[in-house]
Amino acid sequence: MFSLALKLIHIVARFLFPSVCVGCGEVGTLLCATCTQILEPAEPLEDGTLAALSYHDPRVRQLIWHLKYRGSPEAATLLAPYLHQTILAEISRGPAAATLKPIILIPVPMTRQHLKQRGWNQAIMLAEALVALDPNRFEVATNILIKIKNTPTQVCIKTKAKRLKNLTGAFALTKQTPLLKGRVVCLLDDVTTTGATLREARQTLQRAKPRHLLATAAAHG
Secondary structure (H helix, E strand, C coil): CCCHHHHHHHHHHHHHCCCECCCCCCECCCCCHHHHCCCCECCCCCCCCEEEEECCCHHHHHHHHHHHHHCCHHHHHHHHHHHHHHHHHHHHCCHHHHCCCCEEEEECCCCHHHHHHHCCCHHHHHHHHHHHHCCCCEEECCCCEEECCCCCCHHHCCCHHHHHHHHCCCEEECCCHHHHCCCEEEEEEEEECCCHHHHHHHHHHHCCCCCEEEEEEEEEC
């Protein structure tokens, strides 16, 4: 959950410094009603990973920046409907469409050290925004997949091969793993570029034998 302190900071900040639309500059929101309708969708990814929006869209980049580096609950809330549409559209096309139990959202985890440095996990913020949007369809589990290897940020690594090597063995499952067996599970991250992070995390989660496993990002590019 968002920490109470973080929520209070953002409430005070929005009062003193109102949000400005990342698209047109309208005061009062990070994304106005008009710009909400014209964000660029992501192109389909070849490896089966899902992405809602294109990171090449400067408005999307700004939303992700506010989420990732400012811990903005508003940015998470604004991105959630795009993720919601992307995930449910994919589910509706497969055998998991008839599932009655909520989809389990697994945010891509950080190491304890990285989480302490940043103060929040933006993937958890997205997951909680999805639950707030549709509590009957989603639930969050943050105690099943953990990151056990401190790795350099993927942004700093230029080649796909090196990114894959960087994340090898980075994730592990906890004793809560049986909760995923037979369930529809959605691995969730903010941005995917080469897909290395989601691919490694997805391979780890497959050992839990979920009924259906999606890997989804808010943006790709």
